Amino acid sequence: MESIVNLTPKAIEEVKRIFQAENTSQETGLRLAVIGGGCSGLSYKMDFDQAKEKDKVFEFDGVKVFIDLKSSIYLKGVSLDFEDGLKGKGFVFKNPNATNTCGCGESFSV
Structure with missing residues (x-):
């Protein structure tokens, strides 16, 4: 399956550093989502989580990324x-x- 998103080498390195510092389990990955809110209507959300049943799952150099179907759009x-x-x-x-x-880059519209 082709990935919906891309993680740069710097992003992968930082996620790995945080995972190691937080001593996360091997099932833990990076959840990327889009939620309503912010100056422009939609905001990005990042969290550490485990895969849910209907998630799209991608892997970048050992970093698992989980995206729910609604956010994938x-x-x-x-x-x-x-x-x-x-x-x-x-x-x-x-x-x-x-x-x-928006000016801070935290929210967007499409």
């Missing part, structure tokens, strides 16, 4: 990166389908 083509620069550090969603994003 909004996450198609999204790239998750990790940036560490002058503006701070954190995960950044790059969504080619977003028609509008």
Whole structure:
């Protein structure tokens, strides 16, 4: 199955670092979701979780990623990166389908 999203090497490295620091189980993965809210109507959500029955499951260099069916529509083509620069550090969603994003990059519309 072709992946809906892409994780950059920096994002994979940071997720692995957090998993190790949190001492997560092998069943634990990164859940990516889209929920209603934020300045532009939709917001990204990231969490550590285990796969649910109807999730789409992908793996990037040992990092499992879980996406529910509803969120998969909004996450198609999204790239998750990790940036560490002058503006701070954190995960950044790059969504080619977003028609509008808020200034902080936390929410978007399609």
